[in-house]
Amino acid sequence: MTATTDSFLDIRELSKSYGDSLVLDRINLQLNRGAVVCLIGSSGSGKSTLLRTVNRLESVDSGMIFFDGQEITGHHVDENQLRKRIAMVFQSFNLFPHMTVLKNITLGPRVVHGKPTEEANQHALELLARFGLEGKAHVRPDQLSGGQQQRVAIVRALASEPDLLLLDEITSALDPELVGEVLNIIRELKDSGMTILMATHEMGFAREVSTKICFLDQGSILEEGPPEQLFGSPRQPRTQQFLQRITEAGRL
């Protein structure tokens, strides 16, 4: 196995266990710049864990991750620099409730990257305007709707101008009528060339925006391919079962 790679993100033979249970089982996954890759699979299949290992919120047991040509799982890696380039958005928004929207967004740039407050504020206000949140800079998160909160969380992730965005079921905690406004943002980000790795239960959306779909089952990628192929003619019986269940639940 060589250390150099053409992919922007290259995950190789990645494994992780919690105690006795193997949560990630020799995962291999490649993303090019500008790719949008969706992880699908039933609850507990390891989607969140995989995402969290990529920005080092979880350690791994074996395997390697290369990001932009550099190995990023080792001890020597400066994770705070890494997280400037790999941002993550969570299912439950995880905004900081004691700070205004503006402070939420500028905390990283100011504290981690030493940006002057003026400049950080300016950039944050531009981002807020771009995502339809002008006027919300000085309110607290609990005064926003779920959809607005999640959009703020996305803006917070974008504030450090990352090259890779990790999205963990970012619409799952939202009321159905609020899902659209968040997905629109992802569409826009994709069009602007952002590289995105996301876990989602929104199959219609996954089908529409993805360059590749990975079906995770019990910690391993059982099947992957372009959306038409994976949704249209899945090869693995377990993928078929999963999609069947989703269709019955009316989500495809």
Place this chain on the structure above:
Amino acid sequence: MTPASPGTPTSQTRETGADTGAASSAPPSQIRPAAIASLSTALVFGAIILAVVNSSGWPAFKRQFLSQRAFERALPEVIRGFGLNVKMFLIAEVIILVFALVVAVVRALPGPALLPFRLLGTLYVDVFRGVPTILVIYLLGLGVPSLKLQGVTSDPVFWGVAALVLSYGAYVAEVYRSGIESIHPSQRAAARSIGLTSAQSMRYVILPQAIRRVVPPLLNDFVSLQKDTALVSILGPMEAMRRAQIDAAGNFNYTAYLVSASCFLLATIPLARFTDWLMRRQERGAGR
């Protein structure tokens, strides 16, 4: 608050009725509970007072504890002494707030390099929560000066405050720690995900939320600290309790103790009420 009357439909209307306190303008259904409450209060307290005043020891008690002359004599002395209690309390409080926070943060930070400090923190909290405050005061206030170390003060106020800091610091550190642990791990994950170090996450994200949550229990500990400054009297400095002791012993009259107790009450009751009020307000706010 007036007890629930069957006629009121929601708890909200009941509360507004009680808060405005306009018993005269309240509807008839609310007058009766208020009247019952006052009557029963008057009866109970009246009965207690009657029983005490008619007890066989009452005249002697009155002479020993409620002497006007002794009161007038002790009051200025005790008040002067209470100034020292207030001073000890204020100094100890400020040091405890900072010191306990350091202990709590050290115990909460991850990383193998900090293990010895975490152990030290745990040991400290276990030891000083286990040893009675009065013993800590004795050990420090009498023990350390008896070592006659070069350049180390033997000032009883200094060692008294030090003992209070060590003893209460352990409790307050635990209060802080419970606050830190009450913040959901996802907040830390979010802070780390935008690139903050563990220490920065603590400083900007965890602590501001945690401290807000523990203000009421902290104040509760300080109510208790306020009166425990009296324990330092065993080392001899002239605080309120000590002055009361001296007056009582010199005049065979205990009125000075009541004077001293009143000083502590006057200081702690407002703080205790304020704490209750804050707690209730936070509980109401927690649902939001």
